[in-house]
Amino acid sequence: GVGLPVPPRPFSWVRPTIPPGHVLIGVATLVVLSRRRECTAFLRALHPGQPGFWLACLVVYGIATGYLYPRIMAGMGEIVPLGSSPYDDTGGAVPLGPVSSNLTQSIYMLSDLMCFLLVVALAASPEGFRAALAGVIAYALSNTFFALMDLGTYFTGTGALMEF
Numbered sequence: 001g002v003g004l005p006v007p008p009r010p011f012s013w014v015r016p017t018i019p020p021g022h023v024l025i026g027v028a029t030l031v032v033l034s035r036r037r038e039c040t041a042f043l044r045a046l047h048p049g050q051p052g053f054w055l056a057c058l059v060v061y062g063i064a065t066g067y068l069y070p071r072i073m074a075g076m077g078e079i080v081p082l083g084s085s086p087y088d089d090t091g092g093a094v095p096l097g098p099v100s101s102n103l104t105q106s107i108y109m110l111s112d113l114m115c116f117l118l119v120v121a122l123a124a125s126p127e128g129f130r131a132a133l134a135g136v137i138a139y140a141l142s143n144t145f146f147a148l149m150d151l152g153t154y155f156t157g158t159g160a161l162m163e164f
Contacts (some may be wrong), residue, residue: 029118032121047114052120073096075097079095114150
């Protein structure tokens, strides 16, 4: 039979690309908020004067400006969009306006805040602090190891070994 025409979706050009890890941060947040001690530390980190408060203010500012500024100042300048935009894919500058990366970057910022608060909450206990410290040390050591490997392969002309 003849199918009905499908109406175009509004904002069909918006295709945010959110990695699954950012979705899992939401699940981890729910788990942490279900524990009394961790929930208290999580919320205490958001009190005025605490680092989490200032990070939360920055996130709110970033999300608000990411949504409002491209609409308020639409067409007042040109941008090179990082995500999809309502304009044809020119590969260059397009008039200022909302683009999908505004939503994506807002989700990244919110995930960064949640990650910070989760670490604060989990490090509130002595065993959690030791685990967080061990994670930071392991991260720093692996970062240093790969930096030294990168330098070594650069100076020996074997950079292809690091192309994985």
